[in-house]
Amino acid sequence: MDRKVAMPDSLRRFKADIFQALAHPTRIAIIELLANGELSAGELIAKLGMEQANVSQHLAVLRTKQLVVNRKAGNQVFYAVRDPIIIKVLALMRRYFQKNLKGALELLNEIDNMPADSGR
Amino acid sequence: MDRKVAMPDSLRRFKADIFQALAHPTRIAIIELLANGELSAGELIAKLGMEQANVSQHLAVLRTKQLVVNRKAGNQVFYAVRDPIIIKVLALMRRYFQKNLKGALELLNEIDNMPADSGR
DNA sequence: ATACTATATTCGAAGGATCGAATATTCAAA
């Protein structure tokens, strides 16, 4: 009785770390952009339409957590998703979103516009 | 050229939010404990061996992001995972961990013991 | 009503994440 949970904490910390790496809209966008093959940092920056430094920082996070690998080619650095399982995870999340679309949208609105009552 | 990424940002924010909810070892432990069916908050607290308030706070996060549902029964509150897809996501993560065990352990060690220079 | 058990919420401190600005590095081309 009171048998503690089985998996060692280090493993859970590992998983949490991966989720943490995915827990930002920009980093999700990066992974999704890389789902069809590698892209250079510059291409990512262009497609995301964000600050160079900021994208580079997010790439650093993904690199550190080893979700992406990079390959230097002359002036440029090409990024790719390291393991397709991560893409499968995102695909599952897409299904989750579709299934729970209704509640999800409500959730988004609550989070987004926090004014008491605007339109509608 | 320079065609921005397709998915609206709100969807990516939604996904990021879910990952954020999973981005903590305790919350992963909770979901894994709930994988086989509902448990009361008290049972979760006992199995986790953590502060009552802390577990309750983590449950609040999971509730807010709608990853779990709860059912009141007299004195107690029973929690359950709302959509089995989330359990599948964790299962995929388990596979990911097994596949990348080697690098994962190194990563854990690096993060854990950050001594300036022991071996080498 | 009072007391007890189960759970949730609030608070404040400490640490972690994110951003743009500025700067550094690296490679290639002139």
Next chain:
DNA sequence: TTTGAATATTCGATCCTTCGAATATAGTAT
């Protein structure tokens, strides 16, 4: 070897998260 392009890193401000302690709420039993 200077210049320029592509990418990375550092810095500091601001915000978000997490924790335990304390407190609140809700249900049950006396």
